[in-house]
Amino acid sequence: MHKYVLKRFAMLIPVLIGVTFIVFFIMALTPGDPVTIILGDNATAENVAKLTEELGLNDPLIVRYVRYMGGLLKGDLGKSYSNQLSVLDQIADRFPNTLILAAAAIFVSLLIGIPVGIISAKKQYTWIDNTSMITALMGVSMPVFWLGLLLVIVFSLKLRWLPSQGMGQGLIGVLKSLILPAVSLGAGSAAMVTRMTRSSMLEVIRQDYIDTARSKGVKESAITIKHMLKNALIPIITVVGLQFGHLLGGAVLTETVFSWPGLGRFMVEAIKKKDTPSVLGAVIFLSVAFSIVNLLIDILYAYVDPRIKSQYKVQSAAGRRGE
Template sequence: MHKYVLKRFAMLIPVLIGVTFIVFFILALTPGDPVTIILGDNATAENIAKLTEELGLDDPLLVRYGRYMLNLLKGDLGKSYSNQLSVADQILERFPNTFILAVAAILVALIIGIPVGIISAKKQYTWLDNTFMVLALVGVSMPVFWLGLVLVIVFSLNLRWLPSQGMGQGFMGILKSLVLPAVSLGAGSAAMVARMTRSSMLEVIRQDYIDTARAKGVKESTITIRHMLKNALIPIITVVGLQFGQLLGGAVLTETVFSWPGLGRFMVEAIKKKDTPSVLGSVIFLSVAFSIVNLLIDILYAYVDPRIKSQYKVQSALGRRRGE
């Protein structure tokens, strides 16, 4: 298992190099000058030249990229162009808020998606199944920012039940301000989880051991949870893991709509200012987080399905024999 984990982390290195290269050159080729954005349109040529030299923007593009990568190897994500603060410190300050939002959104997806998928599978081709699948299709197709604006209009402006922007203070304040963005962000994931749960359950629901359990008089609820859902978990875990990774990096629109002080909003503001170190640092951090989530999902497979765990043991035993 540990060799597999090390291999996965080794595969992350070329991914990060490719991601940083693409983002760095896209930002460099987009219109706009970070120095002019920082100093304003009324800045003198002398001040512009001075700040350009201080930020190292007068060097050739490849030289700047090489310098950034050398600093990255030392664990230094650089300093923000706009406020000269450490990019790493700003990311670590905001990422917990993004993580809270992603966890809340995936909980919404699980609470809605799994029961809906189970009911649809057990009531296949009924009006209930058709209704749920149509709603799931709508949920997958619905733009996150549009749903966020609708929720704000209904529950914040009209009903005045929940705050529309920012992050509240204290547990209840955070909980209230988290409801709308979590539902907005988790709706699409709930639809994906529901569709995958239904599909996985349908592959299990007509197996012989299900009929055997019913013949023995096992309760239907026990059959559903212990025999059907447990054996259908692998595809569901895959979807949930991928969705959670995407929620970490895809909360940009939701955080912007609800003014949530997370990493996505920080990245949007950095893009507007052409703050290359902040954008690159955010992308690298989210890429690593997404890869770690996928790795944890792969490890979780071994605990859910004993057959996968036995494969890891066989592979490690073969590796030891080859080494001998």
């Protein structure tokens, strides 16, 4: 198992190199000058030239990229153009907020998706199943920003039950301010989890061991949880893992609509200011987080399905024999 983990981390290196290369040159090709954005249109030529020199923007593009990669190898993500603060420190301040939002959105998707998917599978082709699938299709198709604005209008402006922007203080304040963005972000994931749970459960329901369990007098609730759901978990875990990684990087619109102080909003503000170090730092951090989530999902497979765990053991033993 440890060799597999090391191999996955080794595969992350070329991914990060490719991501940084693409983002760095895209930022360089986008219109606008970070110095002008920082100083304003009324800045003197002397001040512009001085700040340009301080930021190292006079050097050729490839030289700036090599210099950035040299700092990255030392764990230095550079300093923000706009405020000269450490990019790593700013990311460290904001990423926990994005993690909280993504975790809450996944919780919403699981809370809705798994029960609805199970009921839909057990009531196949009934009005319950049809209604669930239509609702799931609407959830997948609905834009996140539109749903977010709709929730703000209804629950903040009309009913005045929940705050519409920012992150509250204290546990109660955070939970109240988290509800709307979590529901907005988790709706699409809930639809995906519902569809996958239904599909996976339908495959398990048709197996002979389900009929055997029923013939032995096992309670239907126990059959559903211990036999059906447990054996249907692998595809569900895959979808949940991919969705969680997607939510970490895809919370940009939600964080912008709800003014949530997370990494997505930080990246949007950095793009507006053409703050290349901040954008690169956020993209690298999210790429690493997404890869780690996928690795954890792969490892989790081994604990859910003993057959996968045995494959790891066989591969490990074969490797030792080869040595």
